[in-house]
Amino acid sequence: MHAIYIICLKGPAFVEAVEVDEPTAGAESVVIDVHVAGVTFPEVAQSHGEYHLQRVLPFIPGTEVAGTVRSAPSDSGLRAWQRVAAFPGIGGYAATVAVPPTAAVFPLPDNVSFRAGAALPMNYLTMHFALVRRAHLKPGESVLMHGTAGGVGTAAVQLAAALDARVIAVVSEPGKLTAARAVGADEVVWLAASRTLCGS
Template sequence: MKAWLCENPIGPEALEWKDLPTPEPKAGEVRIAIKAASLNFPDLLIVQNKYQAKPTPPFVPGSEYAGVIEAVGEGVTNFKVGDAVAAFGGGGGFGTHVVAKTSLLMPLPKGFAFDDAAAFLCTYGTTWHALMDRGALKPGETVLVLGAAGGVGTAAIQIAKAAGAKVIAAASSDEKCALCKELGADATINYAKSNIRDEIKALTDGKGPDIVYDPVGGDLAEPVFRSIGWRGRYLVIGFAQGTIPAIPLNLTLLKGASIVGVFWGEFARREPKNHVQALADLAAWYAQGKIKPVIDTRLPMTGLKDAFTRMGSRQVRGKLVLVNE
């Protein structure tokens, strides 16, 4: 097999495309021939040694992928050779083959495209857990999505609309805002050109959004929280801007509002039954055409470094996907 090996986690430039022994699955594991893998922001942090989970080098990065099972380990009865699956977690996705625990796998229904599946679990799993579980989104509520043209942002627009919400999508360019409108956003804010607080006030008749979905962090967080509605829920997804904001806690008191942490990976580990049900609901929505990953670019698996460079340009709309031909 071939894979991108990280022997020195100083950044994508240190990754090498290498021949490696094809692994054999152990008890409770399967070997997957990878058809597609997608890039997530934590993948960059991991190869820079900046993520909270730090794998021991050498390792193969790539946390989200889809493919076909070609071997099963001892005791595996719920999957068989030939099954199409997607997986998130454990690493190893940026290559031609990977061994994964069956607990990480999502069986793919017939008709679920591999490139869509490789861009599905993390973004849609995170967003379902955020909006539907942690945010308790109700039909008719208003959701403000920051970083709305990115992977989780585009998922948030689709899930919020499918749940009957009004969506205000905030992004950093007119082109990104246009994409958000195509995905169903009711209104958009280009926060590179306008005052986001003024725009929020105008678009909500001064009431503010019921939910803020924030994968960006940084200097937008406090002004947006100051604009949140009464009993609002501010969902902390991540910090793509790089800076972890410090929001004055007196604002939660004045707004009767909540700051809600969203850690989908830990949710999946601690609440496996709820996690499995969420994935089943999402797969049904995909089959019904209500949600579909937005794929910015498809590259060959050998183009991982180019994908990281594109991610760093902040011009990505949706997800970057790497495919094995």
């Protein structure tokens, strides 16, 4: 099958397209034919050898995917050909990935594209956990978000807005003001002094 290897730790420009055997799936694994794989912070960091989980070279990166189920355990609630998004944690940059039972695999509604689905697990589930389970965000409350132009920041603004909170976004550059408003921020603050305060 087609896959992408990280073959050295010189950055994303040095990944390599390869042909490898399909993954060996355990009886409890969900096997997914990958249509789209997300690009997240871990892949970039892994390509430089800077991620906290170190892998033996070469390896197939890819923490989040969207695709169709090839096979699944009978008690998983999933079926063959079903559209899903998943968080395999590793191995998603391949035509097929075997997702362990402890990973998040969830049905993808027909009105959500594979491209959008592949962007959900890392950023949106992280922020859902932070806002709903940790912060217990309620409608009408205000949220101050820093770093709203990146993937996690965008997800944070969108989810907080969807939860009917008032969102105040803080950006580091004037060019990011429009982006923060476009994803749902009620107010946007350009913290121009942040570079001086951080010593740069």
